[in-house]
Amino acid sequence: MAEPKVCEDLLRERRKCTFDVTELTNLIDGGAQGTEERHYVENLVLNTEGLSTKNEVPEEYLSHKERYEYAVKKACILYEVLKEYAAKHNTMDAFKPTNKYRVTFGVVKDISPFMLHMGMFVPTILNQSDPEQMAEWLPQAMSMGILGTYAQTELGHGTFLRGLETTATYDPATEEFVLHTPTLTAYKWWPGGLAHTANHCIVVAQLYSKGVCYGVHPFFVQIRDTETHMPLPGVKVGEIGPKMGFQTANNGFLGFDHYRIPRRSMLMKNAQILKDGTYVKSKNDKLTYGTMVFVRVLIVTDVAYELSRAATIAVRYSAVRHQSQPKPGQPEPQILDYVTQQHKLFIGVATSHVFRVTGCWLWDSYSQVIADVGKGNMDQLPELHALACCLKAVCSRDATARVEEFRLACGGHGFMASSNLPIINGIVAATITYEGEYTVLMLQTARFLVKAWKQATLGNAMTPTVSYLVRFVNNDRVRWENRPEGIVSGFLAIAAGKTKAACESLQEYERSGMDYEDAWNSASVQLVNASEAHCRAILCEVSWRELSRLAAQSSPSLGKVLLQMGELYLIYWALEKRGDLLLYSTITGADIAKLQARYEVLLGLLRPNAVGLVDAFDIRDEILNSTLGAYDGRVYERLMEEALKSPLNAEPVNQSFHKYLKPLMMKAKL
Ligand SMILES: CCCCCCCCCCCCCCCCCCCCCCCC(=O)SCCNC(=O)CCNC(=O)[C@H](O)C(C)(C)COP(=O)(O)OP(=O)(O)OC[C@H]1O[C@@H](n2cnc3c(N)ncnc32)[C@H](O)[C@@H]1OP(=O)(O)O
Ligand SMILES: Cc1cc2nc3c(=O)[nH]c(=O)nc-3n(C[C@H](O)[C@H](O)[C@H](O)COP(=O)(O)OP(=O)(O)OC[C@H]3O[C@@H](n4cnc5c(N)ncnc54)[C@H](O)[C@@H]3O)c2cc1C
Numbered sequence: 001m002a003e004p005k006v007c008e009d010l011l012r013e014r015r016k017c018t019f020d021v022t023e024l025t026n027l028i029d030g031g032a033q034g035t036e037e038r039h040y041v042e043n044l045v046l047n048t049e050g051l052s053t054k055n056e057v058p059e060e061y062l063s064h065k066e067r068y069e070y071a072v073k074k075a076c077i078l079y080e081v082l083k084e085y086a087a088k089h090n091t092m093d094a095f096k097p098t099n100k101y102r103v104t105f106g107v108v109k110d111i112s113p114f115m116l117h118m119g120m121f122v123p124t125i126l127n128q129s130d131p132e133q134m135a136e137w138l139p140q141a142m143s144m145g146i147l148g149t150y151a152q153t154e155l156g157h158g159t160f161l162r163g164l165e166t167t168a169t170y171d172p173a174t175e176e177f178v179l180h181t182p183t184l185t186a187y188k189w190w191p192g193g194l195a196h197t198a199n200h201c202i203v204v205a206q207l208y209s210k211g212v213c214y215g216v217h218p219f220f221v222q223i224r225d226t227e228t229h230m231p232l233p234g235v236k237v238g239e240i241g242p243k244m245g246f247q248t249a250n251n252g253f254l255g256f257d258h259y260r261i262p263r264r265s266m267l268m269k270n271a272q273i274l275k276d277g278t279y280v281k282s283k284n285d286k287l288t289y290g291t292m293v294f295v296r297v298l299i300v301t302d303v304a305y306e307l308s309r310a311a312t313i314a315v316r317y318s319a320v321r322h323q324s325q326p327k328p329g330q331p332e333p334q335i336l337d338y339v340t341q342q343h344k345l346f347i348g349v350a351t352s353h354v355f356r357v358t359g360c361w362l363w364d365s366y367s368q369v370i371a372d373v374g375k376g377n378m379d380q381l382p383e384l385h386a387l388a389c390c391l392k393a394v395c396s397r398d399a400t401a402r403v404e405e406f407r408l409a410c411g412g413h414g415f416m417a418s419s420n421l422p423i424i425n426g427i428v429a430a431t432i433t434y435e436g437e438y439t440v441l442m443l444q445t446a447r448f449l450v451k452a453w454k455q456a457t458l459g460n461a462m463t464p465t466v467s468y469l470v471r472f473v474n475n476d477r478v479r480w481e482n483r484p485e486g487i488v489s490g491f492l493a494i495a496a497g498k499t500k501a502a503c504e505s506l507q508e509y510e511r512s513g514m515d516y517e518d519a520w521n522s523a524s525v526q527l528v529n530a531s532e533a534h535c536r537a538i539l540c541e542v543s544w545r546e547l548s549r550l551a552a553q554s555s556p557s558l559g560k561v562l563l564q565m566g567e568l569y570l571i572y573w574a575l576e577k578r579g580d581l582l583l584y585s586t587i588t589g590a591d592i593a594k595l596q597a598r599y600e601v602l603l604g605l606l607r608p609n610a611v612g613l614v615d616a617f618d619i620r621d622e623i624l625n626s627t628l629g630a631y632d633g634r635v636y637e638r639l640m641e642e643a644l645k646s647p648l649n650a651e652p653v654n655q656s657f658h659k660y661l662k663p664l665m666m667k668a669k670l
Contacts, residue, residue: 007633009334010611013319017612019557024616027550027558028356030098035618038100041085045103046622050077053622059109060417061647064242071248072197074107075114079144091142095123097301097363105309106622109423111249116192117141119298121148124202124291128218128267137220141200146226149193150291151254152204156185159440161204161216161289166256168205168219168266172277175263177219179205181236181255190434194252195239199224201254204288207266209277217288218267223254234259245426284378286385293385295435296392297366301359303399306428307352308617310421313629314406315345315614317413320633335409336610342603344409347572348402349606349613350565355395357546358539362391383463386448389441390535396431397438403428413628413635418642420626439528446502446527449534453503465538472496480587482594484544487570490585491537494577497584498533502526533580540570561613564605571599 022035029035045051051074053059059067082101086094094101095118104112125137140146157163165186168177181187188194194201200222207217223235231237236255243251266273270282282288318341322332335341369384407414407421414421432438452466456473471492472478478493480486505526509519520527547566551559574581574595581587606613621630627638648654 006631007320007635009320010316010631010633013608013611014615016608017615018609019561019612020555021612021616023555023558024561024613025618027554028099028616028618034098034100038098038103038618041082041100042103042106042620042623044085045078045081046106046620048077048081050074051081051107053107053109053625057647058418058642058645059248061645064247067248068113068196068250071108071110071113071250075112078104078107078112079114083143091126094118095298097298097359099305102305103623105625106620108248109420109625111192111246111427113193113197113248113250114147115249116149116194117144117147117198120150120291120295121198121200121202123294124150124218124267125220127290127294128269128288129220130268133220133264133268146200146222147193147198148200148202149191149198149252151188151191151194151201153188153190154185155187155189155253156183158190159437164204164206164216166203166205168203168207168217168261170207170209170263170273170277171260172275174260175275176260177263177265177273179203179219179221179256179259179261181257186255188252188254189240190251191254192246192249192251194237194254195250196252197250198252199226199229202267202291203254207271207273207279209273209279212279214271214279215285217271219261220265220267221259221261232259243426244429245423246430247426283376284381286381287373292435293388294366296388296441297359297362299392299431299435300355300362300395303395303428303431304352304355304359306424307348307355307399307402308614309619309624309629310403310406310424310428311345311349311352312614312617312619312624313419313421313626314409314414315349315610316630316633317410317419317628317635318345319611320635321411323411336607339600339603341409342607342610344405345610346565346568346603346606348406349610350569350572351398351402352617353547353562353565354539354543354569355399357550358391358542359395361542361546362387380463382448383465386445387465387538389436390445390531391538392435393432393438393441393445394532394535394539396428400425400428400432410628413639416627416639416642418627418639420624420629423625442528442531443524445531445534446524449499449530450503450506450527453499466534468492468537469496469499472500478585480581480585480591482591484567484570487574488537488541488544490574490581490587491533491540491577493584494580495530495533495537498526498530498580502530536573536577540573544570561606561609564602565613568599568602568606571595571602575599 026032026035029038059070062070122141125134125141129137141148154164154166156165165182166188167180167182169180170177188203191201200220203219203221204216205219207214222232223237224231234257236257238253240251240253263273263275270287272280274280318336319334321335323335325332365387366384369380372380403421403425407425410419410421413419449466452462452469455462456469462470478489480490502523505523506519509522510516514522544566547562551562554562578592624630627642628635630638643649
């Protein structure tokens with residue numbers, strides 16, 4: 001059968017595009033070879049028997065239990081296919097922030113029950129086990145001979161890791177640890193895949209030896225029999241129930257009743273317990289938190305990808321949707337022609353690029369620091385932690401706001417499950433909370449900023465990402481320049497100004513008699529604001545530098561568009577933060593009016609390329625899963641086709657009519 005035709009609106013939009021869409025796709029994939037590899041993986045996966053979702057009932061109509069079973073079945077077939085491909089590649093390469101493995105969304109719309117296995121169980125083994133442990137566990141984990149997750153959060157404690165209650169008490173007589181859940185609040189709660197998928201997990205517990213508590217440490221723990229999958233004696237495990245999203249992630253709870261595991265189950269790359277119970281300290285106790293830093297780094301490119309999916313849906317829909325009649329007698333225009341609609345959409349497209357390039361820069365910094373840590377040099381760990389915290393926090397929160405804006409831009413149809421925007425919304429919203437909650441992570445960055453400010457005022461040497469503070473110690477109003485570099489300087493001045501203000505408040509509260517912790521709490525709104533400003537300055541500075549670099553390497557037509565997106569991001573935020581700029585730079589009302597005018601010009605310049613820009617994300621229909629965003633733009637046909645799949649439409653009259661509605665109506669007639 002011939003493929004249905006692409007709708008006229010999208011054909012016209014594609015003809016308007018001023019740059020080579022494939023060139024941008026290649027740039028996003030890190031080169032033409034990256035695109036080729038991704039296409040290869042996508043074809044491999046989506047052409048595999050049992051993986052295509054084409055003729056299946058949409059997941060949303062399945063019961064909670066069926067949906068989980070469906071996701072497990074698909075994840076298993078998918079793994080087999082990806083294994084063959086990944087076997088040819090270096091293990092860590094599989095974890096690089098590329099779009100190759102996002103093909104999973106073409107198989108299960110929501111989160112895979114294996115996400116934590118690949119996302120945290122394997123990385124923790126890789127980063128925290130000693131060579132002998134790695135040789136034993138890694139091959140089993142990579143081949144799915146064992147199925148794992150990362151069990152850290154408890155019912156009563158998620159953020160405050162030092163407050164975790166699960167205990168691992170060393171017994172030198174048997175050379176075992178005794179894992180125990182002393183209270184209801186000590187139950188592990190949340191880990192993905194823990195409920196009915198995993199048979200092993202990394203358990204983070206308070207280590208006790210010779211009556212001394214040495215704080216939280218990771219342990220490799222078997223929780224289910226590998227043959228029968230029954231929970232092992234002493235283990236209580238189950239599912240936590242339906243959530244706002246993440247329906248197929250299989251989040252679980254876990255408790256231990258004096259459950260014994262061998263001494264060598266403690267991951268011993270950093271700290272160790274010797275046979276007699278002697279504790280050998282890690283070079284840095286925060287290395288235990290290493291997997292979280294790794295995931296926080298990945299989340300930045302992850303949310304950039306989710307934004308690109310939501311953008312593709314909303315922009316294509318806006319090109320197809322016609323509404324209202326601003327000029328009497330004229331046809332209804334595409335909603336994409338409304339400047340307010342462009343304002344909703346284009347910042348989201350630009351933000352996806354900003355987060356992707358900043359995320360890649362962060363990944364490179366992470367790789368560098370971790371290589372140094374491997375050589376025993378921990379000097380850059382605090383800066384990496386501060387950077388990963390604020391970027392994870394701000395990018396996840398901004399991305400969620402942008403996805404919601406994309407949903408609103410699709411009007412009523414954006415509320416349909418078949419648009420896929422609700423599932424994307426759930427996936428992105430979760431990132432604000434998991435792997436460190438927004439405010440908590442912002443306050444971690446604030447700790448670093450407060451120390452950095454002190455160093456700056458003392459005239460001491462500064463680490464790279466905070467060296468800008470020095471420029472503002474004695475002069476906090478920067479001279480305004482109406483160009484991208486000037487905007488970046490403005491954001492650096494805001495960050496320095498807010499850091500200074502927060503530090504002064506902190507000191508003021510202390511001077512008023514408060515102890516440091518209470519003073520910190522009192523100043524914490526300002527401290528979070530300072531972190532946000534610092535992060536925004538980094539996003540502006542790094543993305544403008546990276547997009548300019550990429551523009552210089554691209555064809556002139558694409559280079560121009562990359563710079564337009566970089567500039568749009570800068571101006572959007574300059575306008576959002578105009579009050580701060582008035583405080584911390586010499587910007588005037590007239591400058592702000594010029595910025596507003598330039599913003600409107602940029603929207604106009606990007607308008608002809610809107611569809612080309614989202615086509616360049618190159619997200620196949622099977623991965624997009626959206627009635628509103630498909631490549632051919634057959635929005636109304638797809639909405640009707642999907643509506644007809646509702647089980648309620650299988651019969652003209654539902655039994656509830658006879659059971660309830662008719663009796664109700666009959667009563668009214670009496
Ligand atoms: C072969 C086949 C293969 C085929 C397939 C291939 C496919 C491959 C696909 C691969 C895809 C990979 C995809 C990956 C995607 C991953 C998705 C994963 C999804 C995850 C889901 C969610 C998981 C979770 O949520 S896990 C739980 C997370 N929990 C948290 O984040 C808790 C947050 N709390 C904390 O981090 C801490 O408690 C904290 C930091 C708030 C406070 O800690 P603490 O109280 O101990 O410290 P403080 O006293 O406040 O500070 C002390 C001091 O330490 C510094 N510090 C703190 N943390 C760190 C750190 N991490 N690193 C360095 N330093 C740290 C802190 O700054 C302080 O320093 P000072 O100098 O004293 O100021
Ligand atoms: C979808 C999803 C998947 C997850 N997967 C996993 C997993 O696989 N493994 C795992 O171990 N965990 C997992 N988690 C748990 C997750 O990591 C925690 O929920 C997260 O770290 C937040 O901790 P919390 O729930 O204790 O929040 P809380 O810390 O209780 O936060 C509640 C509120 O208190 C505020 N607050 C807390 N402490 C402070 C402070 N010091 N200063 C100021 N404000 C504060 C927060 O800002 C927030 O507003 C998952 C969570 C979700 C939602």
